Amino acid sequence: MKKHNFSAGPCILAPQVIENTANAVRDLNGIGLSLIEISHRTKYFEPIMEEAQKNFKELIGAPDNYHVLFLGGGASLQFAMVPFNLMEKKAGYIETGVWAKKAIKEAKLFGEVEVLASSADSNFSYFPKNINIPSDLDYVHITTNNTIYGTEIHHDIDCPVTLVADMSSDIMSRPVDVTKYGMIYGGAQKNLGPAGVTFVLIREDILGKVSRQIPTMLDYRTHIKEGSMFNTPPVFAIYAVNETLKWMKQMGGVEKMYELNKAKAQLLYDEIDRNPMFMGTAEKESRSLMNICFVMAPEYKEKEAEFLEFAKSQGMEGLKGHRLVGGFRASTYNALPIESVKALIDCMREFEKKNA
Structure with a gap:
């Protein structure tokens, strides 16, 4: 039976990415050595790192004054690295879910944090609007997509200070105006590759402005200077990221990903809204294209486990x-084919026929 992978992460990857990476693990480009046993400081891996950085910048449309870093530690380490490098006195955070709350907790270790807006009042079912941003902040931090609650901001906000975005779960899913951001970061394991590597896109001029000493390993300037090879990078994950970036370019780039993602989400949201057995949990204007969250309608609540088993x-x-939050979450990342969404819709309709 064909499997349809709606996992929130680590998640589905394009078949050619898995095949090419698996082949490289066996033998990298016919050199007689595995990808996972070669030195990162060789003619075998250095071009892979350079190509991955180049492809990332090209796909997202980053100007020359931005650097691409591939680091360890996940987005969770970035929650501390961001304020360590960027906060002198005070920063603003927009609270839209669990990951934003974790970022706020870490930032409070380094200075004053002002929560500019929050959707906690409705269990994070919407993305806050009309946010007032003071001009005396060192930076503003947003989480653009909230995997747990299925909410997303669908535009790039205008910000009078440096804007930092955690785009772990919607990177490369839609076009962004990179110039509106001082920094974009995230774990790769949603749209870019397997777990094990973190991407950072950062504008160089925002660094070097804090008075505190920063440990060498936690200083973005260290990794910029060393080309993400100050220490041994996660070579396997970076290789897979580059294969994903090449696949996206073949598919037509971020614009094409956006077109496909909108189509997938529209199909599934339409069925959720139509089917009397199910209901969405996010405010319609804030519905995520990446993580589609829904529950059983109240009168069918007892059918939840049965539907999961049937699905x-x-x-x-x-x-x-x-x-x-419970219920259901269909993660429709870039590599998920629209056929999988259609199969899920068929499953929901079949369950409706049996039960409604």
Whole structure:
């Protein structure tokens, strides 16, 4: 039976990315050595790192004064590295879910944090609007897509100070105006590759402005200077990221990804809104294109476990909602084919026929 992978992450990757990476693990480009046993400081890996950085900048449309870093530690380490490098006195944060709250907690270790807006009042079911941003902040931090609650901001906000964005779960899913951001970062394991590497896109001029001493390993300037090879980088994950970037270019780039993502999300949201057994959990204007969250309608609540079991029997994987919210979550990242969304819709309609 064909499997349809709706996992929130690590998540589905394009078949050619998996095949090419698996081949490289066996033998990298016919050199007689595996990707995972070569030195990172050789003619074998250095071109891969350079190509990945080049492809990333090209796809996202980053100007020359931005640097691409591939680091360890996940987005969770960035929650501390961002304020360590950028906060002198005070920063603004927009609270839109669990990951934003974690970022706020870390930032408070380095200075004053002003929560500029929050959707906690409705269990993070919307992305705040009309946010007032003071001009005396060192930076503003946003989480553009909220995997647990299925909300997303669909535009690049105008910000009078440096804007920092955690785009872990919607990077390369839609076009962004990079020039509106001082920094974009995230874990790769949603749209870019497997777990194990973190991407950072950063404008050089925002660095070197804090008075504190920064440990060498936690200083972005260290990694810029050393080309992400100050220490041994996660070579396997970076190789897979580069294969994903090459696949995206072949597919037509970020614009094409956006077109496909909108089509997938529209199909599934339309079915959620039509089907009396299900209901969406996010405000319609804030609905995510990447993580589509829904629950059973109140009168069918007792059918939740039964639907999950039925869906799994039909090849649907990774549909269970996050433990904090329950229900269902269909993650429709770039590599998920529209056929999988259609198969899920068929599954929902079949379940409706049996139960409604």
